[in-house]
Amino acid sequence: MPRPHVASDARWDLLRRAQCECAPVLRTAVDWLGEPFETMAAYHLGWDVGGSSGKSIRAALVLGAAAACGDTSAAAPAAAAVELIHNFSLLHDDVMDQDATRRGRPTVWAVWGQTNAILLGDALHALASRVLADMLRPAVAVRAVLRLQSACVALCVGQFHDCAFETRPAITVDEYLRMAAGKTAELMGCACALGALSARADTETTSALEQFGYQLGLAFQIVDDVMGIWGDPKVTGKPVGNDLFRRKATLPVVAALNSDSEAGFELAQLYQSTAPMTVDDVARATELVEAAGGRQAAHRHIDERSRAAIAALPDRVRSEDLIALAQLVVDRDR
Secondary structure: OOOOOHHHHHHHHHHHHHHHHHHHHHHHHHHHOOOOHHHHHHHHHHHHHOOOOOOOOOHHHHHHHHHHHHOOOOHHHHHHHHHHHHHHHHHHHHHHHHEEEEEEEEEEHHOOOOHHHHHHHHHHHHHHOOOOOOOHHHHHHHHHHHHHHHHHHHHHHHHHHHHHOOOOOOOOHHHHHHHHHHHHHHHEEEEEEEHHOOOOOEEEEEEEEHHHHHHHHHHHHHHHHHHHHHHHHHOOOOOHHHHHHOOOOOOOHHHHOOOOOHHHHHHHHHOOOOOOOOOOHHHHHHHHHHOOHHHHHHHHHHHHHHHHHHHHHHHHHHHHHHHHHHHHHHHHOO
16 A cells, blocks of 8 residues: 655654644643653753654654544643653653653753652653543543553563563563563554544544554554664764664664574674673674665564554545654654
8 A cells, every 4th residue: 555645844744733732732731830850851851952852752642543533622631642652752761761861962961960860750650631620521530541551661661672672681572562562552543532532533533543553563663673783873862873782672683583594693692701791792782683674574574564554544544744743754864
């Protein structure tokens, strides 16, 4: 199924619009925190430099789903709640992965310490439910909180498996995809479901939009994996080959390790070594992943999942904005 072309500027405009819609709700929520968390959250969200540090793809999915269902009047709180959960996970991820930079500047834990970063993440998690409870109609708020917290549990389980993979000698592609489903796809599916719920869509439509977001979330994670090896650090804000330095089991690596090829065997030796990865090791690992078909496999999975996402949309909600967001996920370089 060919994907229709959407101009690049129009796609990024969707994210800017989502940021504008979310900003007042997010600022209200962060104000509830008080100091010192208010300053820490403003730094993490990029407000201290006069903008937003994130792409707001999840918020755009909420708003896009609500618009496809015909009513965006209650979508902003749902979008802000999803962004709060996403940022809670980023704060904790940075601590767990010991990433000292995010988007080209020090992470919260690198500035304020690990304990404070974890506590800020916990606070953002709590704020997400408060936003939904305070700003949505009671009947919608209950359903939205239940769905969001269910996605959050799945996210934590996915992150558990992602960390566990670092010490496992062998991982299959199917195991990787199940992990990615929890870590990334569930929340993006939830974002679309919350947009539909905020617009009072029926159950069938809500489920279809959730599946769209879920499949898109899998594609999103694999695109991240590709950028983690071959991305431009000036664009991604992370060191070149960052995932390989940490011997992360990303999809290109997992596919390469399961390729039954000479390159795959050599890569396995590098990954099983207890010696720290050197710059030369990372360069060689990058070559081996590609030679073993890891990059090609990743792009095949991205294409399959993005097509599955579009196919999940019934004609009545197959809007230009949702198609544009799907293309943005696949084509992005940061």
